Amino acid sequence: MNHLQPVHPGNTAQLAEHLRRSATSGTRLIIGLAGPPGAGKSTIAEGLSRHLGQECAIVPMDGFHLANTIIEGTELRERKGAIDTFDVGGYLSLLARLRLNEEDVVYAPTYRRGLEEPIAASIAVPKSIGIVITEGNYLLADVGPWGRVRSYLDEAWFVELPSETRMSRLIQRHVDSGMDPAAAEAWAQGPDEANARYVESTKASADLIIKYP
Template sequence: MQPTLSGNTAELTEHLRHSTVSGSRQIIGLVGPPGAGKSTLAGLLTQQLGDESAVVPMDGFHLANAIIAGTPLSERKGAIDTFDIGGYLSLLDRLKRNEEDPIYAPAYRRGLEEPIAASIAIPKSVTYVFTEGNYLLAKQGRWGKVRSYLDEVWFVETPPDIRIPRLIQRHIASGMEPAAAEAWAHGPDETNARYVESTKTFADLIIRWT
C-alpha cells in the first residue's frame, strides 16, 4: 500500500529534500482528477522551494481549439486523446537531460482556454520540476513512457464534494454559463476523473488534499 501524506507543504518539502540525489534534477509528477488541486499544490510547493523549483503543466499540451473544432474531440476536451503526447514526452526528455539553459515550456491560459507556447522558462539551475496533469500514470499508448521521466509521482486525492463545485466555479470563471459548467463538470470531467482514479495504484505517494 502506498504511503499517504497530507497536503502540508512543509512536510512534502522535507520529503523531497530527503529523497533528492545531490546535484541531480528531480522531476516530480502531480497527478489527480480534474479539480483535485494539482496546480494549487504545485504553486505552494514552489513558494516553499523558491528559485530551486519550477512548474510545467501537462495542460500546456492541450490540442489548440483550431485543431479540435468541428470534431468529436471538441465535445470532450481534456480527455487523454486531446493532448499532444509527443510534444510532452519531448519536453520531459529535455528537462531530464538538462543540457539547455533555459528550457522553455508551454502554459495553459484559462479564460482563453488555449496553450501558450514558450511561456515558462526553466533555468538549468532548477533542481525540482513539478509537472502536473491528469494522465501521468496512464499506460495507454505513448502515455506509458511518461513515468520513465519522473522520479516520483504523487496522486492528489480530494473529496468529490470539494472537487466538483471547484470545477464548476472554474468553468464559470472561464466564461461558461452556470448550467453548462455544471453539465461539463458532471459529464466529461467526471468521465476523465474515473479514468484518472483507475491509475492511482501506480503512484508512489498519495496526497490527501482537502
C-alpha cells in the same frame, strides 16, 4: 517516499523538505502530481514552490492541450480534456529535455484559462533548477505513449479530493472561464467526470497519495 498511506495536503512544508533532501547536487529531480480534474494539483504544486523558491519550477501537462483550431469541428471538441486531446509526443519530448538538462534554458508551454488555449514557450526552466514539478491528469496512464511518462519521473504523487468538493470547484472554474452555470455543471458532470473516473483508475502506481479529508 514509497507508500500509499494518505498524506494531508497541508503538509507541503514536509513534502518540500523531502524533495530538498532527495535532490542531489548536479542531478535534477522531476516529480509528477497526478489526479482528476479539480483535485487541487496546481494548489499543491504552488504550495511546494513557495517552500522551495528558486530551487523549483512548475511545468503543467495542460500546456499540451491541442489548440481549439485543431479540435474545432471535430468530436474531440466535445471531449476537450480527455486523454486523446493532448499532444503526448510534445509532452514526452519536453520531459526528455528536462531530464537531460543539457540546455541553458528549456521553455515550456502553459495553459491560459479564460482564453482556454495553450501558450507556447511561456515557462522558463533554467539549467540551474534542481527540482521540476509537473502536474496533470494523465501522468500515471499506461495507454500507448502515455506509459512512457512515468519513466521520466523520480516520484509520482496522486492528489485526491472528496468528489462533492471537487465537482463544486470544477463548476466554479468553468463559470470563471466564461461558461454559464448550467453549461458549467453539465461539463463538470459529463466530460470532466468521465475523465476523473479514468484518472482514478491509474492511482495504484503512485508513490504517494495526497488526500484531502
